[in-house]
Amino acid sequence: MTESQIKSQVKESVEAVRAQKPLAPSITNTVTINFVANAQLAVGGSAAMVYLPDEGEFVSEVGSAVYINAGTMFPVYEESLPRTAKRLFELKKNWVLDPVGIGIGSLRTKLLAGFKEFPPSIVRGNASEVIALAKLWGIELSTSSQGPKGVDTVDSVNDAENAAKALAKYINEKRGGLGGAVAVSGIEDLVTDGENVVYSKGGSHFMEKITGSGCSLGGVCAVYAGVASPFIAALTATQIYNLAGKRAEAKVNAPASFQVAFLDELYLASAEDVANNPFELK
Amino acid sequence: MTESQIKSQVKESVEAVRAQKPLAPSITNTVTINFVANAQLAVGGSAAMVYLPDEGEFVSEVGSAVYINAGTMFPVYEESLPRTAKRLFELKKNWVLDPVGIGIGSLRTKLLAGFKEFPPSIVRGNASEVIALAKLWGIELSTSSQGPKGVDTVDSVNDAENAAKALAKYINEKRGGLGGAVAVSGIEDLVTDGENVVYSKGGSHFMEKITGSGCSLGGVCAVYAGVASPFIAALTATQIYNLAGKRAEAKVNAPASFQVAFLDELYLASAEDVANNPFELK
Amino acid sequence: MTESQIKSQVKESVEAVRAQKPLAPSITNTVTINFVANAQLAVGGSAAMVYLPDEGEFVSEVGSAVYINAGTMFPVYEESLPRTAKRLFELKKNWVLDPVGIGIGSLRTKLLAGFKEFPPSIVRGNASEVIALAKLWGIELSTSSQGPKGVDTVDSVNDAENAAKALAKYINEKRGGLGGAVAVSGIEDLVTDGENVVYSKGGSHFMEKITGSGCSLGGVCAVYAGVASPFIAALTATQIYNLAGKRAEAKVNAPASFQVAFLDELYLASAEDVANNPFELK
Numbered sequence: 064m065t066e067s068q069i070k071s072q073v074k075e076s077v078e079a080v081r082a083q084k085p086l087a088p089s090i091t092n093t094v095t096i097n098f099v100a101n102a103q104l105a106v107g108g109s110a111a112m113v114y115l116p117d118e119g120e121f122v123s124e125v126g127s128a129v130y131i132n133a134g135t136m137f138p139v140y141e142e143s144l145p146r147t148a149k150r151l152f153e154l155k156k157n158w159v160l161d162p163v164g165i166g167i168g169s170l171r172t173k174l175l176a177g178f179k180e181f182p183p184s185i186v187r188g189n190a191s192e193v194i195a196l197a198k199l200w201g202i203e204l205s206t207s208s209q210g211p212k213g214v215d216t217v218d219s220v221n222d223a224e225n226a227a228k229a230l231a232k233y234i235n236e237k238r239g240g241l242g243g244a245v246a247v248s249g250i251e252d253l254v255t256d257g258e259n260v261v262y263s264k265g266g267s268h269f270m271e272k273i274t275g276s277g278c279s280l281g282g283v284c285a286v287y288a289g290v291a292s293p294f295i296a297a298l299t300a301t302q303i304y305n306l307a308g309k310r311a312e313a314k315v316n317a318p319a320s321f322q323v324a325f326l327d328e329l330y331l332a333s334a335e336d337v338a339n340n341p342f343e344l345k
Numbered sequence: 346m347t348e349s350q351i352k353s354q355v356k357e358s359v360e361a362v363r364a365q366k367p368l369a370p371s372i373t374n375t376v377t378i379n380f381v382a383n384a385q386l387a388v389g390g391s392a393a394m395v396y397l398p399d400e401g402e403f404v405s406e407v408g409s410a411v412y413i414n415a416g417t418m419f420p421v422y423e424e425s426l427p428r429t430a431k432r433l434f435e436l437k438k439n440w441v442l443d444p445v446g447i448g449i450g451s452l453r454t455k456l457l458a459g460f461k462e463f464p465p466s467i468v469r470g471n472a473s474e475v476i477a478l479a480k481l482w483g484i485e486l487s488t489s490s491q492g493p494k495g496v497d498t499v500d501s502v503n504d505a506e507n508a509a510k511a512l513a514k515y516i517n518e519k520r521g522g523l524g525g526a527v528a529v530s531g532i533e534d535l536v537t538d539g540e541n542v543v544y545s546k547g548g549s550h551f552m553e554k555i556t557g558s559g560c561s562l563g564g565v566c567a568v569y570a571g572v573a574s575p576f577i578a579a580l581t582a583t584q585i586y587n588l589a590g591k592r593a594e595a596k597v598n599a600p601a602s603f604q605v606a607f608l609d610e611l612y613l614a615s616a617e618d619v620a621n622n623p624f625e626l627k
Numbered sequence: 628m629t630e631s632q633i634k635s636q637v638k639e640s641v642e643a644v645r646a647q648k649p650l651a652p653s654i655t656n657t658v659t660i661n662f663v664a665n666a667q668l669a670v671g672g673s674a675a676m677v678y679l680p681d682e683g684e685f686v687s688e689v690g691s692a693v694y695i696n697a698g699t700m701f702p703v704y705e706e707s708l709p710r711t712a713k714r715l716f717e718l719k720k721n722w723v724l725d726p727v728g729i730g731i732g733s734l735r736t737k738l739l740a741g742f743k744e745f746p747p748s749i750v751r752g753n754a755s756e757v758i759a760l761a762k763l764w765g766i767e768l769s770t771s772s773q774g775p776k777g778v779d780t781v782d783s784v785n786d787a788e789n790a791a792k793a794l795a796k797y798i799n800e801k802r803g804g805l806g807g808a809v810a811v812s813g814i815e816d817l818v819t820d821g822e823n824v825v826y827s828k829g830g831s832h833f834m835e836k837i838t839g840s841g842c843s844l845g846g847v848c849a850v851y852a853g854v855a856s857p858f859i860a861a862l863t864a865t866q867i868y869n870l871a872g873k874r875a876e877a878k879v880n881a882p883a884s885f886q887v888a889f890l891d892e893l894y895l896a897s898a899e900d901v902a903n904n905p906f907e908l909k
Binding site for chain 1: 657660661664665668669674675676677678679681682685686701703886887888889890891892894895
C-alpha cells in the first residue's frame with residue numbers, strides 16, 4: 064500500500080464509523096470497562112459489554128466486530144472466551160484481542176493459548192505482550208525475543224516488529240486470507256498486517272499516567288474493524304489516539320484533566336486530521 | 346394530579362433526599378457502576394453496591410430503596426436477583442429495575458421474566474426495552490409493539506406509551522396498590538403511573554455519547570424512591586436529569602467534559618429549578 | 628518519632644515512589660476500581676487488578692505491596708482472598724486491607740475474620756469500620772465501642788483511636804515486629820502504628836460526594852507500602868490525600884470537577900508540600 068492509499072482508507076474508516084455507529088461488543092476487564100465504552104462512543108461506535116458464554120455468542124452475531132481483553136479474569140471466562148472466539152471464527156467476524164497480563168495465572172495462559180486455533184483479526188498490546196503471545200503460540204521468530212513480563216512493558220516497539228509481523232501473517236493465514244493485523248503500543252506505535260509496517264506518531268506521556276489507554280485503544284480498534292480491514296482498523300484507531308493524545312496534552316498539565324480532554328478530542332477529531340496524523344510507512 | 350401538585354411534590358423529593366441522604370443500594374453492571382454511584386451521591390443520596398444473594402437481601406433491609414440493573418450478568422445473579430426481588434417485595438420496599446440488554450442471553454431472559462412475580466415499583470428503560478419487558482411479562486397491549494432489540498433503542502418514546510401505562514398498572518396492582526411507575530427515556534422522556542402521563546423535556550444530545558446516562562438515571566430513581574412515591578421518584582429523577590443535561594450541554598463541546606459538567610449540575614440544581622424544568626402533563 | 632523525623636520520612640516516600648514506580652496490585656471492588664488505579668498511577672505507582680486465587684498469589688510475589696478491598700464480594704473471593712493473604716504473610720510483604728462493608732453478608736464476615744491469622748500491615752477504614760474489625764478479631768479495647776454499621780460511618784475518628792492503636796499493635800506483634808499501622812478516615816484522619824498517633828488535616832467536604840475517596844486512599848497506601856514502613860506509608864498516603872483534597876476544593880464548586888482536580892493534584896504535589904501538610908503528633 065502507498066501512503067496516499069493508507070490515508071484515504073483511514074479517512075473513510077473515520078467517516079464510516081460516524082455514519083454507521085457500528086456495535087462493537089466487549090468482554091473486557093472491570094478496571095477500564097467504562098473508559099473502553101466511552102472511547103468507543105466518542106469515535107462514533109456503539110458499545111455493549113457481557114461476561115456469560117451465550118451472551119458472548121449472541122453479541123458475536125449481532126455485533127459488527129468484537130473486543131476481548133484479558134485484563135481481569137473471572138471463572139466464567141473459561142467457557143465464555145473460547146465459545147465467543149469460536150463463534151467469531153465461524154462467522155468470519157473481525158475481533159480484537161488485548162492479551163493484557165499475559166503470563167499471570169493459569170486460566171489466562173490457557174485461554175490465550177487456546178486463541179491460537181480461533182485467532183483474532185487484530186492483536187493490540189505493548190511490545191512485551193506481543194512478543195509473549197507470539198511465543199505462547201509457538202510462532203517462530205527470526206530474532207530472539209523475550210518472555211512474558213506481566214502487565215508492564217519492558218521491550219521496545221522495535222523489538223516486537225518481527226513478532227508482530229509473524230503474528231499478523233499467522234492470523235491472516237489461519238483466517239483463510241481475511242486479513243490480520245497487530246498493533247504494538249509504545250512511544251511510537253507500530254501497526255502491521257504482516258507485509259506493510261507503519262509507525263504512527265504523536266500521543267502523550269500522560270497516556271501511561273492513566274489506566275486504560277491501551278485497553279480503550281483495543282476497543283476502538285474493534286469499532287473500526289466493524290467497517291474496515293483489520294490493518295486499516297488498527298491503524299485508524301492508532302492514528303486517532305495519537306492525534307487526540309497530542310492535542311489533549313497541549314491543553315492540560317495533569318493526568319485526570321488529560322483523560323477528559325483526550326476523550327473530548329477523540330470526539331472532535333476530523334477524519335482529515337486523523338488521516339494526516341504523522342506516520343511513517345517502512 | 347395537577348401540574349402544580351406535581352411540581353410541589355418533585356420539589357419536596359429533591360429537598361427530602363438532600364436532608365435525609367437515603368441509602369439506595371444497587372446490583373448493577375460493571376460498565377457504569379461508578380457513574381451510578383456518583384450520580385446517586387451528587388443528588389444527595391448514599392450508594393452501596395453488592396453481588397451476592399445474602400448481601401442483596403441485607404441491603405434490601407437496610408436500604409431506603411434498591412436498584413437492579415441487568416446490564417452485565419454474572420452467574421451468581423441466578424440466585425442474587427430473585428432473592429433480592431423477593432425480599433424487597435415482602436418488605437414492600439420500592440425498587441427500580443433497568444431491563445437493559447433484554448433479549449440477550451438465557452439467564453437475563455429468565456431473571457427478567459421472573460420479576461413478573463415480584464415486580465419493581467419503577468421500570469426505567471428506553472422505548473424498546475419497555476415494550477420488550479411488557480411482552481416478556483405477557484401484558485396485553487392495545488396497540489401492536491415490537492419485540493426485543495438488544496441494547497439499542499429503535500422504537501420511539503411515543504410507541505412505548507401504551508406498554509409503559511400497562512406495565513405501571515400491572516405493577517401497582519401486583520404490589521397491592523403501593524404504586525408503580527415506568528420511565529421511558531428518549532428525546533423527550535415519558536413518566537407514567539398508569540394514569541398520569543408526563544413528558545419531561547430538556548437533556549442533551551451528549552447523553553447518548555457517554556455510557557451510563559440511562560443506568561445512572563435508574564440509580565437516581567432509586568434514591569428518590571427512598572423518599573417519594575414511585576411516580577414522583579421517577580419523575581423527579583427524570584426532571585433533574587433533563588435540567589442538568591441541558592445546563593451541562595451549554596457549557597461544553599464534547600462528551601467527556603459533558604459528563605463532568607452533568608454530574609456537577611446534578612449536585613448544583615436547586616429543588617425549585619428541578620420542579621420547574623419544562624414538562625407536559627397529558 | 629519526632630515531627631521532624633516523620634516529615635523527612637514522608638518526603639522520602641513520595642520521592643521513592645516517583646523514582647521506583649512500585650507495583651501495588653489489588654483485589655478490589657468494581658465500583659471504584661478505576662479510581663484506585665488512576666490514583667495509584669497519579670502518585671507515581673503502578674497498578675494491576677486481579678480476582679482469581681492463583682493470580683492473587685502471583686501478584687503477591689511480583690508486587691511491591693498489595694491492596695485488598697472487600698467492597699464488592701464475588702464468590703471466587705472465598706478462595707482468592709485467603710490464599711492471597713496467606714502468601715503475603717509468608718512472603719512478609721506489606722499489604723493494605725480496606726474492610727469496607729464490614730457486617731454485610733456471611734462471606735465478607737468470614738473472610739474479614741480470617742484475616743486475623745494473616746493480617747495486613749495496614750488497615751484503612753472509617754471509624755466504624757475500624758472499630759468493627761477490632762471487635763471481629765476479638766481485640767480487647769480499653770473503652771467501649773460500637774458494632775458493625777454497614778457502609779456508612781457513624782462513629783467519629785476519636786472514638787476509633789483505641790481500636791486503631793490496638794489493631795496496629797496486634798498486627799505488628801502477629802507479623803513478628805515487621806510493623807503495622809491503621810489509618811482512620813474522617814474530618815481529620817488518624818494514623819497510628821500503635822505507639823505514635825498522628826492527626827492529619829486538610830481534605831475536602833467533596834470527598835464524601837464522590838465514591839471511592841476511601842478506597843483509592845487504601846490503594847495509594849499500598850503504593851507507599853512498597854517503599855516505606857506501614858506507618859510512614861499510611862501517613863504519606865493520608866497526607867497527600869489531604870493536601871490534594873484541599874487544593875482541589877479551592878478550584879471547583881461541585882464533586883465531578885473535584886474528582887478530576889483531586890487526581891491532578893495528587894500528580895502535581897511536591898514531596899516537600901506533602902511532608903509539610905498540617906498534622907498533629909499526639
